[in-house]
Amino acid sequence: MDRARLSHLLARESAEAGRRNPRSRAAYERADHLFGRVPMTWMNKTAAGSFPRYLDTARGARITDIDGHEYIDFCLGDTGAMAGHSPAVVAEAVQRRFGTLGGATAMLPTEDAEWVGAELTRRFGLARWSFSLTATDANRWAIRLARAVTGRPKILVNSYSYHGSVDESLIVVGPDGSGTARPGNVGAPCDVTLTSRVAEFNDLAQLERELAHGDVAAVLMEPALTNIGIVLPEAGYLAGVRELTRRHGVLLINDETHTFSAGPGGCTAAWGLEPDMLTIGKAIGGGIPAGAYGLSAELADRLLDRSDLDLVDMGGVGGTLAGNALSVAAMRATLEHVLTDEAFAAMAGLAERFEAGVCAAIDAQGLPWSVSRLGARAEYRFASPAPRTGSESAAVADAGLEDYLHLYLANRGILLTPFHNMALMCPDTTRQDVDTHTEVFTAALAELV
């Protein structure tokens, strides 16, 4: 890779973004009252020049910005809009609940909740469900329940996994092979090794060594890593995790927030996994904040039988707006009508086409890159063969190259998730959308090499 050429192209694309988006740039420059000039500091990671493009409208797989440009959206709110932006049936359900019936948050259950619980059981197998508004909170509460029920203090995660802003999860395998704080962790409440253990994905020997300490309540993991590229499990790894966790009396929590792309019941159903608990967020509300965690009937009964645990008031599990009527109505409409079994089959087919297009472009330039796919989601990484652990994948990150590709695509009407080279298909994505990406991506590589 000619780095000088890359810098030149990146500067060119950055200048082009400035020319194309004067209104977005002006809005950003005016935003003096926002911390970092954005509603959420991560919005500065847009990989789209020195300011973010501002959202105007979004419907299905399309977004427009306030400068009047239209985009094919493969970012889909980093999975929050995997159902497509504002699907009509979800909009109607939300309108009915909020407008016609009234009452988004009344501290009373609605009958939609049992429908959603039953549907999540059908898809993922876990027998009992509770709700949150984010995947982060679903993970936080699952972790608390796991510690309560096992009486053990620690949580184990995979190195370079991401489970939201969950304190216990911000740990990586350090250079000497032991756990250490994830670089950049902001304001940790304590040394993370007091609360957590860590193992590399696909490394059963390391997992076994860590579990042997006997202090781990739960392994919290994605069945495939999706936040450091996609790292797929090797044959026998997930079965090994299940066997080791059972042998050491450790609960297994599958975080299916992103791996939901694997199918209607995520990897858990697609690969016949048997977690004790499961967490999910983002997509299941069709764009309305929603999350959920599921647990086995046996685990639920054991927890409810414990008179020392305050599961009703201020015991640390729950939120005032969690499970609210609006969020639950949105989940029902999304699961019943949009992210259906049939929709997943079509989305996976499109992701396969996307993967083939990217592979062909990479091969044509002879680049040592790889592409991984998980159902409706595909991602390329600047290494071949594909990395097999989180740390390996972190080591091949290339911010400049990523920025160039993201900017090149954005300037030509295609959005990827800013934190990844990731593309996600929604029920409204078309073959033509995928082929347009292949064309533009091929041109981006041709200019580079």
Ligand code: PMP
């Ligand atoms: N779990 C996984 C696997 C995620 O990828 C994320 C966010 N990227 C979260 C949890 C946290 O989701 P949220 O920020 O919506 O709480």
